[in-house]
Amino acid sequence: GQQVMQIPQYQHVQEGEDFTTYCNSSTTLSNIQWYKQRPGGHPVFLIQLVKSGEVKKQKRLTFQFGEAKKNSSLHITATQTTDVGTYFCAGNDYKLSFGAGTTVTVRA
Amino acid sequence: GAVVSQHPSRVICKSGTSVKIECRSLDFQATTMFWYRQFPKQSLMLMATSNEGSKATYEQGVEKDKFLINHASLTLSTLTVTSAHPEDSSFYICSARDNPSAYNEQFFGPGTRLTVL
Numbered sequence: 001g002q003q004v005m006q007i008p009q010y011q012h013v014q015e016g017e018d019f020t021t022y023c024n025s026s027t028t029l030s031n032i033q034w035y036k037q038r039p040g041g042h043p044v045f046l047i048q049l050v051k052s053g054e055v056k057k058q059k060r061l062t063f064q065f066g067e068a069k070k071n072s073s074l075h076i077t078a079t080q081t082t083d084v085g086t087y088f089c090a091g092n093d094y095k096l097s098f099g100a101g102t103t104v105t106v107r108a
Numbered sequence: 109g110a111v112v113s114q115h116p117s118r119v120i121c122k123s124g125t126s127v128k129i130e131c132r133s134l135d136f137q138a139t140t141m142f143w144y145r146q147f148p149k150q151s152l153m154l155m156a157t158s159n160e161g162s163k164a165t166y167e168q169g170v171e172k173d174k175f176l177i178n179h180a181s182l183t184l185s186t187l188t189v190t191s192a193h194p195e196d197s198s199f200y201i202c203s204a205r206d207n208p209s210a211y212n213e214q215f216f217g218p219g220t221r222l223t224v225l
Contacts, residue, residue, distance in 0.1 A: 042217060097154075098152045
């Protein structure tokens with residue numbers, strides 16, 4: 001079945017700095033979704049990427065879908081304390097296959 | 109946006125007892141709901157796909173006789189953990205789509221934290 005790898009598992013960031021989390025799939029994806037889970041909370045949908053090479057932005061967040069539709073990335077600029085949480089990518093072939101997640105902590 | 113609720117939010121039970129968790133779509137109808145399990149500091153693992161009016165589809169390695177799923181209506185799915193044991197302690201989360209399209213986002217419930225003593 002579909003396997004989605006995500007790195008890094010942990011990201012400790014200085015407030016104001018940028019960071020990127022990466023996802024790679026063992027198979028070509030129809031589309032990929034990104035979710036954020038705050039500590040003690042549940043996953044909340046961020047965005048969906050469908051087209052090869054697609055790039056979408058949400059304020060300080062930039063999402064990319066690779067040309068081969070097998071990898072994706074999330075780049076956050078000027079990290080804030082509100083960015084704390086775990087970011088999951090999920091390959092979508094009707095059911096979601098979640099990556100391991102990148103847990104982000106921010107030092108002020 | 110679409111809202112999914114779960115009840116209870118937390119449950120503590122003795123080993124050997126059964127626990128029922130409810131998942132409701134509050135403002136939309138969901139022909140399909142999904143049940144996930146999340147262990148501490150780990151990712152979400154899909155347990156089963158719950159289909160309204162038919163049997164659930166279980167993922168490999170998930171015991172269907174232990175995790176009973178009933179999708180009795182378009183707004184309610186239940187997961188019953190039968191004869192629970194301490195290793196079943198986990199965070200159980202359901203999700204649903206408000207559109208049958210496979211390419212839509214899933215809306216997650218707040219989760220149920222199960223502790224088996």
